[in-house]
Amino acid sequence: MSCLEVQSITRVFDDLKAVDEVSFSVEAGQICGFIGPNGAGKTTSMRICATLDLPDDGDVLVDGMSVLSHPREVRRRLGFMPDYYASEPNMPVADYLDFHARAQGLRGPSRTRAIREVVEFTGLGDLVAKDCSALSKGMRQRAGLAVTLLHDPALLILDEPAAGLDPRARVELRALLSVLAEQGKGVLISSHILTELSEICDVVAVIEQGRIRASGKVSDIQRRLQPDPLYFLRALAPPDVVEQRLLEQPGVHAPRQQDQGVVFALRGQEQDLARLVHALVAQDLPVVELRQLHADLEEVFLSLTDGKVQ
Amino acid sequence: MKRAWTWIDDRLNPILVKEVRQALRSRFFLGTYGLALVMATGIGMFVLMGADSDELGTIFFGTVYACLAAATMGLVPFQAFLAAGGGWDAEKTNILLLTDLRPAQIVRGRLLSSVTQSLLILLALLPFLGLAFLLPGVDLGVAGVVLVTTLIFSAYLSCLTIAASWLTSNKLLRVLLMTFLGGSLLWFTGVAxxxxxxxxxxxxxxxxxxxxxxWAAIVLHGGAVAAFAFAAACARIAHPEENRSRPLRLLTLVVTAALLVAIYVLMDQTSSPDDEMVVALAAYGSLTLTVPFAFFLTEPERLGRRVRIDLPRRRLLALLTAPLQPGGGNGFVLLLVTCAAFFGVLILAPPPNVDQWRDEYLPGLLTCASYLIIAVGVTTPFFARWTERTPVRILAVLSAPMFCAAAMLAPAFWGFVTSDRDLERFRHVGNPVYTMEQVFRGSGDGYEPLLFLGVITVLMLNVPRVIRGLRLLRSAGASTST
Incomplete structure (x- = not known):
């Protein structure tokens, strides 16, 4: 069963369709990157998944529970970390966690244990006595993550968790999320930093103008966008000559010059690639570099979206 | 002992625990606490040195009480307003709603935190109050009643300010509201x-x-207003797609029942009850109920998705829940049901020992109900199709008092123009107080047909939206069952 199942949700604000029949799912133990330009409908979709908003049409199931009919059960199964931090003045981190643990209905020893575990997991040990409002951005994110983990949710929804973090804090956050996924939690994470997501996400959902443009594994999306593998070839010859020679070969298409070489797509199998190399060498083209180009999240994102906002 | 404490600790409202912890560390509370102590000490000493010995206790107690009242009825409710309103800025309310807490628990927590702060301030001033009892002129019973009443009203005021803090997130409006509340609390403290x-x-x-x-009437009435404020605050932070109206509607029924009980009690006192008290109670009751009904009758005519899910699956049962479902049409159904239940009980079980019951009191109470129906039912149906938009809804709510004011003032103005002394002095059907007095005295025959006509007109005006509301319920109930 999916940890999160978004079933064709639509949300309209006045005349604006912020979310338009959006569907995707996240399995247990999977990290799903939710990417899209500003105003694409990411936060609205996430708020709906977190029961803070309701779709005008469609439904969202969290661990099999509907956000429409069982919002309280859904809240017990998910941890939502919004893109803002609710600073609490005159309150040490320990009290902050204690308050949220109480608010989640944790009692007695189970509350103490939950707080101890999340403090240990997020590395907040030295900061429990520090006032919440005095925490650095990175530490606030850790405190926020600790709060979302207190009731041991099956699904984590993180809205821009890496925004404003320094490189070290990002690396640490990434490591924490990987551990959580290994523990079997589903994670839905939105971020603008695509390189960040590409390293930790198993799957992505790309949204633009309220509609899902593509979802699934990055390599699968790339394959759908570009069915034939892409190669980069550099030879000791001017790139336009190389491009010309390549176009003469069977199966080669969509060549473009890049970094002193040529990127091209080749229809066929590995034998066809071997035949191509043989033919080029036979034509006295001094090939010095040939490599296959792999799917890149940034490329996928750019080819799927055109930067329009609603 | 430890187990008992753990048991209690686990059951404490989380918001209460958090807010008390925060308040005890905050400068605002420590400042208020310290200031109350210093003022009580300083002024008390000053009074002790200069006052006449016979009145020493009274003056000393009065001075300390003034400090206590200023802190518990002024500063504590104001702090509740600030603390609850702070949630708007950092969207803390959203984060709270993601926890296991229900809106009522959140509001109750904030209220309990204010009550605790008031108790702490009272505890700080207790030694001074104790000293006052040792001085001549202080009656222990009176002092006890004054202190208990102060604490009760401190809680009521906190309820009101918490509800007010969730009225709007607009910063300019919040500043205006803050100024208004600050002035009102100051005035209230002075009166107290x-x-x-x-x-x-x-x-x-x-x-x-x-x-x-x-005393009982004031405390109960204050309690009813505070309860409405509490329910309104809960409704404000509940999800818009949920039935936010139901608790308020149930509370309205409870308040109506309390009004009915009060009328019975008043009539049961003697075979010849005090006319003016009955008139005042009936008039004030119907006037108070105008406020919630003005809100119910201007609710947008739509059922949220969660409301639809919660509806009974059988169409008939879904229709029977109409008075407790959101929407102006359903609000009008609630008004009719409330009136029918009120008079049903009075007619089936009339107050004993009251001879003139059917001739005077029943027509008088019917007049009150007619004014209530006319006040909220004449103008509001004209806005029904557009109340989804907030400005239109505000206008629709305001249209009820504006209509009442016009109904009172227009004939008076006409009387001024035509030199009709009766109209000029508000002796006309547009003035509910005058009409009720006449009807209760058995001399209002000329007004009853007019009021009856008014009620019939209101019924006709509201029929379309009632039908629309019932259709919505029927179709929603049917879709739930499929």
Missing amino acids: VALGIEMLDHPDNMADDEFWWA
Whole structure:
């Protein structure tokens, strides 16, 4: 069963369709990157998944529970970390966690244990006595993550968790999320930093103008966008000559010059690639570099979206 | 002992625990606490040095009480307003709603936190109050009543300010609201201090039954207003797609039932009840109920998705829940059901020992209900299709008092123009107080047909939206069952 199942949700604000029949799912133990330009409908979709908003049409199931009919059960199964931090003045981190643990209905020893575990997991040990409002951005994110983990949710929804973090804090956050996924939690994470997501996400959902443009594994999306593998070839010859020679070969298409070489797509199998190399060498083209180009999240994102906002 | 404490600790409202912890560390509370102590000490000493020995206790207690009232009825409710309103800025309310807490728990937590702060301030001033009892002139009973009443009203005021803090997130409106509340709390504190000192000066009043009736009426009425504020605050932070109206509607039914009980009690006192008291109670009751009904009758005519899911699956049962479902049409159904239930009970079980019941009191109460129906039902149906938009809804709510004011003032103005002394002095059907007095005295025959006509007109005006509301319920109930 999916940890999160978004079933064709639509949300309209006045005349604006912020979310338009959006569907995707996240399995247990999977990290799903939710990417899209500003105003694409990411936060609205996430708020709906977190029961803070309701779709005008469609439904969202969290661990099999509907956000429409069982919002309280859904809240017990998910941890939502919004893109803002609710600073609490005159309150040490320990009290902050204690308050949220109480608010989640944790009692007695189970509350103490939950707080101890999340403090240990997020590395907040030295900061429990520090006032919440005095925490650095990175530490606030850790405190926020600790709060979302207190009731041991099956699904984590993180809205821009890496925004404003320094490189070290990002690396640490990434490591924490990987551990959580290994523990079997589903994670839905939105971020603008695509390189960040590409390293930790198993799957992505790309949204633009309220509609899902593509979802699934990055390599699968790339394959759908570009069915034939892409190669980069550099030879000791001017790139336009190389491009010309390549176009003469069977199966080669969509060549473009890049970094002193040529990127091209080749229809066929590995034998066809071997035949191509043989033919080029036979034509006295001094090939010095040939490599296959792999799917890149940034490329996928750019080819799927055109930067329009609603 | 430890187990018992853990048991209690686990069941404490999380918001209460958090807010008390925060308040005890905050400068605002420590400042208020310290200031109350310093003022009580300083002024008390000053009074002790200069006052006449016979009144020493009264003056000393009055001075300390003024400090206590200023802190518990002024600063604590104001702090509740600031603390609850702070949630808008950082969207803390959203984060709270993601926890296991229900809106009522959140509001209750904030309220309990204010009550705890008031109790702490009272505890700080207790030694001074104790000293006052040792001085001549202080009646222990009166002082107890004054202190208990102060704490009760401190809680009521906190309820109101918490509800007010969730009215709007607009910063300009919040500043205006803050100014208005600050002024109101200051005024209320002044009135409370004056009343408290008056009670201390005349302890004999407490021996009179009427004093206790008045005290009970004020405390109960304040409680009803605070309960409405509490329910409104809960409704404000509940999800818009949920039935936010139901608790308020149930509370309205409870308040109506309380009004009915009060009328019975008043009539049961003697075979010839005090006319003016019955008139005042009926008039004030219907006037108070105008406020919630004005809100119910201007609710947008739509059922949220969660409301639809919660509807009974059988169409008939879904229709029967109409008075408790959101929407102006359903609000009108609630108004009719409330009136029908009120008079149903009175007719089936009339108050005993009251001879003139059917001739005077029943027509009088019917007149009150007619005014209530006309006040909220004439203008609101014209806005029904557009109340989804907030400005239109505000206009729709305001249209009810504006209509009432126009109904009172227009004939008076006409009387001024035509030199009709009766109209000029508000002796006309547009003035509910005058009409009710006439009807209760058995001389309002000329007004009853007019009021009846008014009620029939209101019924006709509201039929379309009632039908629309019932259709919505029927179709939603049917879709739930499929």
